[in-house]
Amino acid sequence: MSRFLLHRTGQAVIVVFVVTVIVFVLLHSLPGGPARAILGIDATPEQMADFNTRQGFDQPLPVQYLHYLSRLLQGDLGESYALNMSVADLIQQRLPKTLLLTAVSTAAAVVVAVPLGVWQAVNRNKPGDYIVTALTFLAYSTPAFFLALIAIIVFSQVLPWFPSQAPQADTLTGILAEPAALVLPVLTGAVTAVAAFSRYMRSSTLDNLAEDYVRTARAKGTRERAVIGKHVGRNSLTPVITMLGYHIPVLFGGALISESIFNYPGMGLAFWNAAQVSDYPVLLGVVLVIATATVLGSLLADLLQALIDPRVRAGRA
Template sequence: MATLWYLVRRVAQAVLVIFLVTIVVFALLHALPGGPARGILGAQATAQQIATFNHEQGLDKPVVAQYFYYLRTLLHGDLGTSYTLNEPVSTLIVQRLPKTLVLTVLSAVLGLLLAIPLGMWQAVRRNKPFDYAITTLSFVAYATPVYFFGLILVLVFSQALRWFPSQAPQGDTLGQVLANPAGLVLPVVAGAASMVAVFSRYMRSATLENLAEDYVRTARAGGAGQRAILWRHVFRNSLTPVVAMLGYYIPVLFGGALVVEQLFNYPGMGLLFWSAAQSSDYPVLLGCVLVISVATVIGTLLADIAQRIIDPRVVAGKS
């Protein structure tokens, strides 16, 4: 019963946050200099053009009525129309979002597969040369901008060694992108670098905390070996804070994807957002912000549920 109540409460909180996100996005649209019409039509628009635009878009109605109309259109999947591409924003996002999800998921999986064993290994070899070396590399990787790290990857593995192409796979469909896995290697590695640096530190700290717990001393007293203690006992308990942080790291993944997609010309949402920013295509910009915000809320919710599955004591701590 406690678990069910916890899940209901978390879902209700997620719905409330998404509702607040729609308010923020709506406010951003109306915060454009000179209003939405001036921001979209440009500084050279005449008063008549602005009045006509406001009437066509319903912007001459009271703000509350505008918001509920905006909310109703969102519920019907209408995010507006791109002023540069002349296509529905929802169509553009549906085309680009799966590609960005593939890039971010692959980056996250690679990052975790490297960060988790590295963090545990550092904890076991605490204050030894290996621990100092990985810590130094982690700080360097975390401090290095994604764009600069991606350029290094291109110069070394594409220009010098010619192992991988410098441009990501192209195509309108996800199948066309996945048909060229070699082109995904450098973008995925660039997206995973900072994640390895961050999550290896979390895993190291969590492992050190668990190694000092009574159950570890009891297992050692019972004759359990180091490997058995690490993977049967410490590993699962150390994952709890890592899984919790994974949900909050989603905005960072999407932010990194924006840079990575622009650098490698990857046809995802990041490149769409970048192009829209260059042309002041506000409907596309706000649509991307809304989708990424909702994805962050959903990701945080899923991380909390996964944390609950890994450690049922989470319910008691958050009730």
């Protein structure tokens, strides 16, 4: 197990390193550069040259990256050009809010998707199963921004049940104090997750329904509800549990969009605002956090699979 863990951790570190290189090069290759974005269109060439010199942008990209990596290893993510604050402080303020949004969205999705997937499997190839399957495919294929816009139009304008803007408090306590304003952002994040998790749960439940232990339980006279709830449902949760790790980056990606649309003060909105002014340190910091979350999510999923199934551990060690 320790060898497997070290192997996957080493891969995770390499992936994060490669992501930082690619994103750093792409951001610094954009036309105009940060000097034009920060100083404005009226800045003179002398002012832009002075800005690039002070920020080190006049040096070759490899040298700039090495300086950035050196600071990164010391926990220094740089300073935001537009907000006049450190990127680390910005992420410290915004990350808990994004984690709250993604955690609530995931919990809501699992609560709905697990029984829905089991119900579909039990009623497979019936009209209800076909209807739910069509709806889940539709939800899964719909972009997050479009779902958010539909939610605003339906539940904030046509049916004025919930605010169209997310809570604007600076603390988690303040955000939780406005549950009605959280409904639409959570709904947007949960719909796609429900579509994905319910499909996995349906497939896993169908596989377990064909197992010998189900036939044995039925032959012993066990009630069908007990067979499904106590045996099949519990054993079918394994792929959904491991899928949670792989779905973490998807939730973060969806949060970037929904936060911008609902003006939710998380990392997604910070990334959007930074992109408008080419605030490179903030963009790099947010991308680094998302990349780390992606890698950690994949690592968590692999570890859960290894703990549940020793064959995975033996095959990948």
